[in-house]
Amino acid sequence: xxxxxxxxxxxxSFDRLNRDWYIDKIVxxxxxxxxxxxxxxxxxxxxxxxxxxxxxxIGDFSFKEFFFSPNWRPTSENKATYGILALIAGTAxxxxxAMLVAIPFSLGTAIFIAEFATGKTREFLKITVELLAAIxxxxxxxxxxxxxNPLIIDxxxxxxxxxxxxxxxxxxxxxxxxxxxxxxxxxxxVPDRYREAAEALGATRWQxxxxxxxxxxxxxxxxxxxxxxxxxxGETMAVLMATGHSINIPGSVFDSVRALTATxxxxxxxxxVGSPHYKALFTIGIALFLITFIINLIADLVVRGVKKG
Amino acid sequence: MFExxxxxxxxxxxxxxxxxxxxxxxxxxxxxxxxxxxxxIIKGAPVISFDFLFTSPxxxxxxxxxxxxxxxxxxxxxxxxxxSVPLGVAAAIYLSEYAPxxxxxxxxxxxxxxxxGVPSIVHALFGLGAFVLFFRFGTSILAASLxxxxxxxxxxxxxxxxxxxxxxxxxxEACWNMGATRWQxxxxxxLPNAVTGILTGVILEVSRTxxxxxxxxxxxxxxxxPFLPQGVFDQTMALSLHLFVVSTQVPxxxxxxxxxxALVLIGMVLLMNSxxxxxxxxxxxxxxx
Numbered sequence: 001x002x003x004x005x006x007x008x009x010x011x012x013s014f015d016r017l018n019r020d021w022y023i024d025k026i027v028x029x030x031x032x033x034x035x036x037x038x039x040x041x042x043x044x045x046x047x048x049x050x051x052x053x054x055x056x057x058i059g060d061f062s063f064k065e066f067f068f069s070p071n072w073r074p075t076s077e078n079k080a081t082y083g084i085l086a087l088i089a090g091t092a093x094x095x096x097x098a099m100l101v102a103i104p105f106s107l108g109t110a111i112f113i114a115e116f117a118t119g120k121t122r123e124f125l126k127i128t129v130e131l132l133a134a135i136x137x138x139x140x141x142x143x144x145x146x147x148x149n150p151l152i153i154d155x156x157x158x159x160x161x162x163x164x165x166x167x168x169x170x171x172x173x174x175x176x177x178x179x180x181x182x183x184x185x186x187x188x189x190v191p192d193r194y195r196e197a198a199e200a201l202g203a204t205r206w207q208x209x210x211x212x213x214x215x216x217x218x219x220x221x222x223x224x225x226x227x228x229x230x231x232x233x234g235e236t237m238a239v240l241m242a243t244g245h246s247i248n249i250p251g252s253v254f255d256s257v258r259a260l261t262a263t264x265x266x267x268x269x270x271x272x273v274g275s276p277h278y279k280a281l282f283t284i285g286i287a288l289f290l291i292t293f294i295i296n297l298i299a300d301l302v303v304r305g306v307k308k309g
Numbered sequence: 310m311f312e313x314x315x316x317x318x319x320x321x322x323x324x325x326x327x328x329x330x331x332x333x334x335x336x337x338x339x340x341x342x343x344x345x346x347x348x349x350i351i352k353g354a355p356v357i358s359f360d361f362l363f364t365s366p367x368x369x370x371x372x373x374x375x376x377x378x379x380x381x382x383x384x385x386x387x388x389x390x391x392x393s394v395p396l397g398v399a400a401a402i403y404l405s406e407y408a409p410x411x412x413x414x415x416x417x418x419x420x421x422x423x424x425x426g427v428p429s430i431v432h433a434l435f436g437l438g439a440f441v442l443f444f445r446f447g448t449s450i451l452a453a454s455l456x457x458x459x460x461x462x463x464x465x466x467x468x469x470x471x472x473x474x475x476x477x478x479x480x481x482e483a484c485w486n487m488g489a490t491r492w493q494x495x496x497x498x499x500l501p502n503a504v505t506g507i508l509t510g511v512i513l514e515v516s517r518t519x520x521x522x523x524x525x526x527x528x529x530x531x532x533x534x535p536f537l538p539q540g541v542f543d544q545t546m547a548l549s550l551h552l553f554v555v556s557t558q559v560p561x562x563x564x565x566x567x568x569x570x571a572l573v574l575i576g577m578v579l580l581m582n583s584x585x586x587x588x589x590x591x592x593x594x595x596x597x598x
Contacts, residue, residue, distance in 0.1 A: 024490040034399025038420040048438035108334030134582045136520025138549045142556050206324035234428025236523040261430045285434040296426040
């Protein structure tokens with residue numbers, strides 16, 4: 001018996017029921033809390049904006065008016081109307097034009113960087129793209145206001161340079177670097193043996209890209225485009241400053257418009273907490289949250305699809 | 310010797326053509342922005358002086374400097390970092406060292422992607438609803454910083470997770486075989502090897518936080534304050550919002566002032582990003598495994 005006592009003490013420490021064991025358990029719990037914080041915040045965002053916007057949804061909300069009326073007149077004295085059709089048109093026209101610019105150029109740039117550029121050129125281009133992606137949106141808005149505005153007036157002889165064209169170009173330049181980075185990652189994820197096999201068959205660089213790399217990276221590239229769309233859709237400051245901010249269903253790229261995000265940014269400061277106007281702005285927020293959530297979800301599924309295959 | 314056939318020549322010509330086209334696209338994406346930056350520097354640089362950086366705006370913001378805005382941005386960033394770095398690093402440690410590969414971990418990853426993808430103005434609404442109203446922080450540095458922290462959390466998580474995962478598995482296994490607990494392994498082996506990588510993520514977050522405008526508009530940043538903030542429950546001015554204000558809200562603003570503010574903001578952000586990139590390249594060069 002006496003002999004075995006030390007042995008059992010040793011077993012106890014092997015079972016790790018000592019200080020280190022407890023610290024390990026505590027840390028595990030702590031990092032788990034960190035891990036679930038992202039989920040908590042996403043749910044929190046949804047809960048809190050729904051809580052603030054709820055009164056409008058169950059009270060003054062009319063589905064038909066909200067989505068199909070172009071009249072956003074929240075401060076009208078006799079009858080306030082809350083139609084976001086014109087705002088949706090504003091967001092859609094600006095995002096659409098931005099994507100028209102950004103998609104071909106960012107995919108082209110990504111292909112050039114990943115497949116053609118080598119050594120120092122490649123490193124330089126990658127760093128440049130990364131730095132471009134870091135320019136804050138309010139700076140882009142200022143560029144739209146101070147540089148693009150007079151430029152558009154001069155070139156096209158239009159009275160106002162703050163319009164769909166201006167915001168579309170600004171947003172396109174903004175979204176392109178991010179899309180380029182993601183698209184380049186997708187191209188880099190294509191295994192080199194695919195390229196080698198094609199080259200061994202005598203294919204030129206371009207044939208390798210067009211016939212082998214692009215089909216293999218298809219989903220990743222689509223994911224990049226979707227994330228770019230989500231980004232353009234949710235952009236606030238640049239759109240607020242460069243669109244001209246007038247409620248309009250645009251007939252041409254030279255019309256001023258107003259975006260969903262910009263409406264919240266411009267009006268929330270002037271509304272009383274709990275007023276119908278305030279709640280209506282939060283309801284726009286709910287719509288924005290849900291749409292970007294769905295875009296991100298689809299992008300994630302699409303990208304994961306390629307990883308499995 | 311092989312003689313190039315008609316088809317070979319055609320294919321090679323096409324390759325050259327596309328190379329030129331794609332290179333041209335790359336250039337036309339970068340050159341306009343380079344020109345714009347040049348314009349910002351030419352028009353903004355004359356305004357920037359010691360006085361511009363370190364005095365308060367006067368005469369309806371048309372004269373004087375940007376010191377309160379600069380200080381406000383620094384305060385907002387510091388408080389945001391205090392909240393998001395510990396949380397983000399903990400999340401990354403969980404995802405890299407503990408998380409099993411199951412639906413729950415996938416849900417966390419999806420939440421992180423969404424947190425990064427939710428429009429900044431929706432984060433502003435969340436900050437207003439949660440921190441300003443529900444937790445009764447009022448419009449304050451604390452509320453604005455927490456909003457920014459939630460928004461930029463994914464930046465820290467993603468960068469930290471990547472640098473943790475870059476530490477070879479064999480390092481951990483060797484440590485476990487010595488009888489170390491998971492946490493001892495993380496603290497003594499994994500974190501020291503990943504710390505520079507985490508730092509690049511933190512610097513990126515600083516840059517991102519400093520440039521954001523929409524999330525702080527209704528949660529703590531104001532257009533103008535005649536005095537400096539005294540604590541985290543005070544409101545503050547901020548550089549990004551200041552650029553918005555001086556370029557849209559102030560009539561008879563001298564043209565050069567917003568250029569100066571834009572230049573300071575963009576200089577700050579790009580400096581941070583360059584530092585992060587430089588650190589990453591230094592790290593890559595130094596890597597032992």
